[in-house]
Amino acid sequence: MDFLDKLVLPQSAHHMVLIKYLLVLANILLVPYLSVLTGSLIFSIYFKKQAEKKNNPHAYRFSKELVDLVTFNKSVAVALGIVPLLSSSFGYAQLLHLSNFEVSNYLLLSALLLLAAIVMIFTFKYSFHFKDIFKVADEKGIGSSEFEKEQINKYSVNTNSMNRKAGKIALYATIFAVYFYVGAVQLAIDSERWTAGTNVFSIVFSLSTVVNFLQFFVGSLALTSIVVLYKYFRPNSDVKGEGEYFDYIKKFSLSNSLILTIAFPLMIALGTVVKTKLALSFMVFAYAIAAIILLLFVSSLIYFMLKENHLKYNLAVLFLYVVVFALLIIKDQYAFDTSTQKHFAVLAANYTDYETNLKADLGIGPAISGADIYNGRCIACHNFDKKVVGPPYNETLPKYEGKKADLVKYILSPVKINPAYPAMPNQGLKPKEAEAIADYILATYKK
Numbered sequence: 001m002d003f004l005d006k007l008v009l010p011q012s013a014h015h016m017v018l019i020k021y022l023l024v025l026a027n028i029l030l031v032p033y034l035s036v037l038t039g040s041l042i043f044s045i046y047f048k049k050q051a052e053k054k055n056n057p058h059a060y061r062f063s064k065e066l067v068d069l070v071t072f073n074k075s076v077a078v079a080l081g082i083v084p085l086l087s088s089s090f091g092y093a094q095l096l097h098l099s100n101f102e103v104s105n106y107l108l109l110s111a112l113l114l115l116a117a118i119v120m121i122f123t124f125k126y127s128f129h130f131k132d133i134f135k136v137a138d139e140k141g142i143g144s145s146e147f148e149k150e151q152i153n154k155y156s157v158n159t160n161s162m163n164r165k166a167g168k169i170a171l172y173a174t175i176f177a178v179y180f181y182v183g184a185v186q187l188a189i190d191s192e193r194w195t196a197g198t199n200v201f202s203i204v205f206s207l208s209t210v211v212n213f214l215q216f217f218v219g220s221l222a223l224t225s226i227v228v229l230y231k232y233f234r235p236n237s238d239v240k241g242e243g244e245y246f247d248y249i250k251k252f253s254l255s256n257s258l259i260l261t262i263a264f265p266l267m268i269a270l271g272t273v274v275k276t277k278l279a280l281s282f283m284v285f286a287y288a289i290a291a292i293i294l295l296l297f298v299s300s301l302i303y304f305m306l307k308e309n310h311l312k313y314n315l316a317v318l319f320l321y322v323v324v325f326a327l328l329i330i331k332d333q334y335a336f337d338t339s340t341q342k343h344f345a346v347l348a349a350n351y352t353d354y355e356t357n358l359k360a361d362l363g364i365g366p367a368i369s370g371a372d373i374y375n376g377r378c379i380a381c382h383n384f385d386k387k388v389v390g391p392p393y394n395e396t397l398p399k400y401e402g403k404k405a406d407l408v409k410y411i412l413s414p415v416k417i418n419p420a421y422p423a424m425p426n427q428g429l430k431p432k433e434a435e436a437i438a439d440y441i442l443a444t445y446k447k
């Protein structure tokens, strides 16, 4: 998408460091939110299937409440999902300027998919509630005439199928949004892949994308289980947290989070190993190991809660999980930094050029002197009164008297003129410089 390219302004090295910090921040908002969104949707659909299969009212209630977990407020979806994704896209557009635009494009695509997913998740949620209302109305035979009863029955069937479809589309859209997000971040890290003519396939089939996607999945389901525990069983929770239903949730969430917390370190180790060699550094390993150690500690906390049947470490576990997510994001940022060093050196040089030109255009910065250009370049082939490689200026300049623009044009792109001489090579001057040297030689030859 070209418009991203137009938005980019060359950045100084300091600004680029700042953008990297902002990227980390955006990701720390995005990843936990996206994880709980994905996790609760998957669990919700799973429990709905479970409820239908086994006719289990607990599973049905849990399925319904799970969608409410992240959909309590629409602006949260925008603030924690869409906005960070868009900022990442613009951030990467700045950082990967001149070398890779695919990363930004995939992030934009991911934002669009997430938007679609969020709309569908809300449809899923509302149809869930409506379908129950219609079902009750249908079962109780509400409606005064046969026609009304028929209508209600029709709505009941329609809402049910809408609910099913919305859930399915939401799930696909979310999974693709996540996949493109993970793919984009991994592509940014893997600078070796930039030149290899990247296309959708190169991110779909990259090993690091697949492994990191699985890692995201494990983390997402684990975090969702832990958020569920926190929501239902924190001391000042608005739900009582007692009774058969709550035992059902507790047992599921505890054992689930334990298994996933044990699997998570394996995924992290794998995700680190499959990274390109260019990206590996001491800091990348240090952060990966810190996350793994923390997870082992968390899994022991969960184990004790499960064994002793209490939820004392609930909040600590949630907090530590968020720390693990932050560590993983910083780890990936280090990997990105390490593998893109060369690229950033190019960008910094590009910025210096840009700055000098900008200053020259604005007339601030050191003035370009015609004398300097003459002494630096032209003198090799030109003298005012003697023939060197090129003709003496005193012979050629009179015809440019009063036609400075023509002279500037010639200097910027010389054409063959005098058969007695070879052609003049292009001197690669900028327009401002050509003007300065034209002024200088025109003023000097007369003396």
Ligand code: HEC
Binding pocket: 373, 374, 377, 378, 379, 380, 381, 382, 389, 390, 391, 396, 410, 411, 415, 416, 417, 418, 419, 421, 422, 423, 424, 425, 427, 437, 438, 441
């Ligand atoms: C590598 C040698 C070389 C350098 C360096 C060089 N020139 Fe020339 N220049 C020539 C030659 C050879 C010609 C004659 C070309 C022709 O007549 O086709 C020429 C011709 C010219 C002419 C005459 C054009 C005309 O209309 O007859 C001007 C003016 C001129 N150069 C300006 C410059 C300026 C200003 C610079 C420095 C920015 C410069 N040149 C640097 C080789 C050079």
